[in-house]
Amino acid sequence: MLIDALHGLPGVGVKSAQRMAYHLLQHDRHGAMRLSQALAGAVQTVHHCTRCHTFTEDEVCPICLDPGRDARQLCVVETPADQAAMERTGSYHGLYYVLMGRMSPLEGIGASELGMELLTRRAVDGVVEEVILATSFTAEGEATAHILGEGLRQHGLVVTRLARGVPAGSELEYVDLSTIAHALADRR
């Protein structure tokens, strides 16, 4: 049963799940309990920031609450990992909106499933002037940027996209920091 549950993790095959279960029970029961409690705790306390939609244990996440951020810029990313990659560049000081996914017509994920309404409501607060679309440079990420851009421009917002300095076909999370920083500077 433990092997089945570990096998349910993304990227973990049966053999890996067996190794993990063996390791935890034979060598790291403390780690097993720690992981058990971390999982239960996260499921109980982690929800979406009411401002940017990322995961947080608070009503509003620390970045949204930070008065040092430039509230006139709103960067739209797909996942918290992509947001973390943007943060690590050290060259973006605005706020974020985290989609928690991207459009995928094949899987029935369109603009409404992605929370286009929530994003629009966030972007038309009267303070945001520019929305920077930093979705992945994959077919799905580009489609997402296209649809979001059309919707946001209708509300009079300046909409830009990270420059194509990001290698095509790559996920933002795995792109090196200087490439992201350049793409941010060259946004169009």
Add this chain to the structure above:
Amino acid sequence: MLIDALHGLPGVGVKSAQRMAYHLLQHDRHGAMRLSQALAGAVQTVHHCTRCHTFTEDEVCPICLDPGRDARQLCVVETPADQAAMERTGSYHGLYYVLMGRMSPLEGIGASELGMELLTRRAVDGVVEEVILATSFTAEGEATAHILGEGLRQHGLVVTRLARGVPAGSELEYVDLSTIAHALADRR
């Protein structure tokens, strides 16, 4: 904290841990709770079989209790995964002793840490006639087989080793079944 705990699993880097946490919280909170409970349950209920030393939730594991197994043969393996590989060959019908590790002088794991005494006590029950050493064909696995063999022969037991049909340097768990079956037939 959840990412840290997942990162503690063998073979899981920081990026994988981030992906797992995101997947669980965004798409599979049910799976997260299931894994949490499976971990806590296993830590609480899984211990060592008093006969063969493998993991079990009972006092004695199902294989040791099976009256259809030939109690005159005792196969010594390193891990439950290796035992499972032997079982899948369908060509072994004796009992097992699971070391739960192998000797590793560099890590300070010698015969006593491996439970040589427990194994000896198990093997000299008056019923076991042959001990088949099925430890890995790595340097450490061979050393383990050598030391265990010397100790067991002193007690008048017939000690055999899986034939070298198993490719050198490989872990039993990853060897194809027919190779293991042949090696079992050719044991020396």
